[in-house]
Amino acid sequence: MxxxxxxxxxxxxxxxxxxxxxxxxxxxxxxxxxxxxxxxxxxxxxxxxxxxxxxxxxxxxxxxYNMFFDSPQAKHHVYVCTNLPCSLRGSRSLLSQLESHLGVTAPGATEDGRIFLGHEECLGACGYAPMMRVDDEYHEDLDVEKAKQILDSLGK
Amino acid sequence: MPKITIDGNELEVAEGRTILQALDDAGLLMNGIDIPHYCWHPKLPIDGSCRLCQVEVEGIPKLQIACDTPVRDGMVVHTQNERVKQAREGVMELLLVNHPLDCPICDQAGECKLQDYTYDYGVKASRTKEPRRALKKNVDLGPTIVFDQERCILCRRCVRFCREIPKTGELAIFNRGDHSVIETFPGTPLDNPYSMNVADICPVGALTTKDFRFKIRVWFLEEVPGICTGCSNGCNIHLGVANNKVYRYVPRRNDAVNDTWICDEGRMSYRRIGAPDRLRECAVRDASGRLEPVGLDRAIDAAASRLRRLIDSKGPGVIAGLASAHATNEDLFTFRRFLAALGAETHGVAVVCGEADDLLVKREKAPNAAGAREIGFRDARAVVDRIGSGGIDAVIALGHDALQEGLLSSEEALANLDTVIVLDTHASEFQRVAHVIVPVRHAAEKLGSFVNVARRVQRVVPAVESMGESYSDGEVIAKLGAALGLEGFDGSYDARQVARDLAAANPAFAGIDLDSVGDAGRPLADAAASEAER
Missing domain, CATH: 1.10.10 (Arc Repressor Mutant, subunit A)
Incomplete structure (x- = not known):
């Protein structure tokens, strides 16, 4: 079983x-x-x-459903919201800087299988834009440094 | 019962039916009133996914899909006005957004609903600049079916078929929206006894059978109505014929027999018609024991003189008749009359038996077992027993069903007989022992009727001509009867006349002739009575 x-x-x-x-x-x-x-x-x-x-x-x-997977996935799933309010607050540049920080092209996973980075449509946290979702947790009012720190703190 | 008005025609329909169902019940759908549709199929659950069957219903502001809108009394429906036409054009444009339009290399071309409706409702030029979906071509879904994902319009007919009819459910739609595709579960191919029906119901060229694809363009085929001879269900079919060759069987709708389906085994049985082991010429065993090819007259003479010698020395009681459930009622009635005129009382019909299911496939693997019994042939076992006990010197056999079913063996029982006369379509072990062999016609090559397991009389008409020499069983028996000088035999055989004689002689067949039976068949008198009672 x-x-x-x-x-x-x-x-x-x-x-x-x-x-x-x-x-x-x-x-x-x-x-x-x-x-x-x-x-x-x-x-x-x-x-x-x-x-x-x-x-x-x-x-x-x-x-x-996009949230279900039929094949093995990276340990952590990180989705940056790229809908309008987040985009106005710089989420697209945030996403591209996270891409180069991790060395991946979204949507895609790091070679060690630690992080999958993708973008997502509105998650209903527009008041705290830009935001990203890490697994089941919301991280709001982001800037690039803060986001990088969060990613670096994720375990293997 | 609710009355509805469709395009000015008043129609009384059953309660609880939808507009398309009501039209189908009345036999008007695509036969007077054309409502184009893809996902709706008369024998499958309603899906409502293709949106092509939209019609205007007075009193409802938006257009409604005819397949899933229930009728109500006083409903007024318009199926052909400008608004409906525009909606159809819109739907067609969307359905074609991702379609590859590869008709010149598509095997469905000529019988493709997408092609047909594009002529009727298609826009002249594509308005999209975006690339079309690039998906898998040539997907091997299983042993019988090839799938082209790009051509699929996601009507889900095949998905519903697999879930509802064979109940195997191999197919499903994976992913969502623009990414939707039909797939099988990994490691579970589309493999069930009815799998090839998905190619018939696929309105486009997405699902095609490995057997038929790229064999011939369908517009070269003449579709001849006929009956599948694989088992006693007698599924109605169209034989696809070109160049005097049968290229395929496809199911022909008959709600009293097979709905719109046929089993894969029956469908593939068309290959028996032109098989290499078909008998092509008459043969008589010569003094040295070899079978010598001869003409029909010499074969009849040889058979008659052998039989006459036996009748003169031992009487007709030593002659036995073995009928085949592959022969038509007309052949069998002629044979029965011949045996009676001869005075041969030992006779029976051998029926090959096999597996059955609760859908279409029946246990008796021949089309006319019920007819043979109705005409008076008993179980062949009685004949076999008498042969075994040495009471028989001559056997006249239609077909080799008794050998196939293992009732008789050419080595033991038959080898010691004085005379074995065989009328058969295909080669068999009879070749080793028979003294006279006459090739006869396959059901696809002659006029006649069968009685199916539900006691329904169904007609076959000649779809192709036999290759080489061949005759109807009844024709050969009639000539043999004349050669023996039997009463009532002048050597002529006309299936139509024999059917009339049968109707006059046997109350079960009363009122049934080969013209009135039509393409849809008719129940035997007693079956009709019990049907009327219900």
């Missing part, structure tokens, strides 16, 4: 919150991804078994 017992029990708990089993598929994929880092074909097959659907139906959902 690829999905751990702990994750399985969390999935069961999620299922209990929905009138139809399938409703819990999205939370379940989140749980699996948090556990395994990505949703592999084996994970999809096990999820399909839990939800009594076809593995390909799990993969349909995984491929539909």
């Amino acid at each position: 690829v999905i751990s017992d702990e994750t399985r029990s969390k999935i069961e708990e999620a299922i209990s919150k929905y009138p139809q089993k399938r409703g819990a598929l999205l939370p379940a994929i989140h749980l699996v991804q948090a556990d395994c880092g990505h949703v592999s074909k084996e994970c999809a097959a096990e999820l399909a078994e839990i939800f009594e659907i076809l593995p390909i139906q799990v993969m349909e959902v995984v491929s539909f």
Whole structure:
């Protein structure tokens, strides 16, 4: 089994919150991804078994959403918002300086697999532009130095 | 029942149907009232994704998709006005934004809905400057189907088919929006007994069968209505014919038999028609024991003199008839009449059996087992038993079904017989023991009818001419009857007349002839009665 017992029990708990089993598929994929880092074909097959659907139906959902991955990913995901308010506050130049700092072209990951750098549309933090998302955390009111420090502090 | 008005025609329709379904029920869709559509298919769940079938419904400000708008009493629908036409043009332009327009090298050209509707509703020139999506060409989806991602318009017909009909669900749409593509799950190819239907329902050239693609341009094909002979379901088909050759079978819609589907095995059985092992000439075993090619007259003479010698010495009781469920009702009725006139009471029909499923594939692997039984042939096992007990000296066999099913073996049971006369389409073990062999026609080469497992009479018409010499079984039997001087046999055979004789002689066939049975078939009298009761 690829999905751990702990994750399985969390999935069961999620299922209990929905009138139809399938409703819990999205939370379940989140749980699996948090556990395994990505949703592999084996994970999809096990999820399909839990939800009594076809593995390909799990993969349909995984491929539909940008936040789900079907292949191994970098340790940390960093997304710089490039929507209008952030752009007006310099996010595009911020992004290009982070690109050269890390030596990557967004969207792309560093060679050591430590950081994936990409850009994202509005994350609803326009009042604190420019901003970026590091994994599940928002970092707001950024300047280049502050952003570089945050990236450097990320572990392997 | 709600009444609706479509383009001025008043129509009474069933409750709960959508506009397209109601038109399809009435037989008017694309047959008087044309509403172009891609994603809607009469036998699949509604999707509503292609947006091409938009029509104007009075009282509703925006255009509605006809496939998913339920009818209600008093509804007035316009399908051909300027507003609808403009909407269709808009949808077509969007569908074509990423289409490669590679019709000259596309195998679907000529039967492509995208091509057809582009002629009707396409804009003259593309207004986009952006590059088209570059996707995978020539994707090997499985053993039967090749996929071109660029040509796909994402109507999801194939996805719904795999989930709803064979229930194998191999296909899905991956990614989202502009990045959407049809894919299989890694390591799970499109491989099910009905997989090739996805090529039929694909409205564009995205899904094509490995078997048919690039064989011939479809506009050279004449589509002849016929019946698949693979099993007793008798799926309705079109035979694609050119240059006196059958290039493919495609399913022909018949809601009483096969909806719009056919199994892959049945579809591929067209290859039996022109197979290299088809019998091409009559043959008679000479004194040295070799089969010598002869003309039909000499073959009939040889068969008649062998039979007459046996009748004179031992009586007709030593002659047995083995019918084939591949023969038509007309062939079988002639054979049955021949055996009765001869006084040969041992007869039966051998039917090859195999696997069945709960969709189309039936256990009996021949088109006319029900017809043969209706005409009076019993189980071939009785014949086999009598041969085994030494009570039989001569066998007249239509086809080699008994050998195929393992009821008879050419080494043991048949080798000791005085006379073996075989009328067959393909070569078999009979070649080793038969004294007279006459090549006969495949179902694609003759006029006649079959009775399917649901007791429905269905017609076959000649789609191609036999290569080499060949005759209908009934024709050969009629000549043999005349050569033996049997009562009621003058050597002539006309399938139409035999069908009328059968209808007069057998109440089950009452009122059925080869013209009135039509392309859609008709139930036998008793089946029709029980259908009417329901």
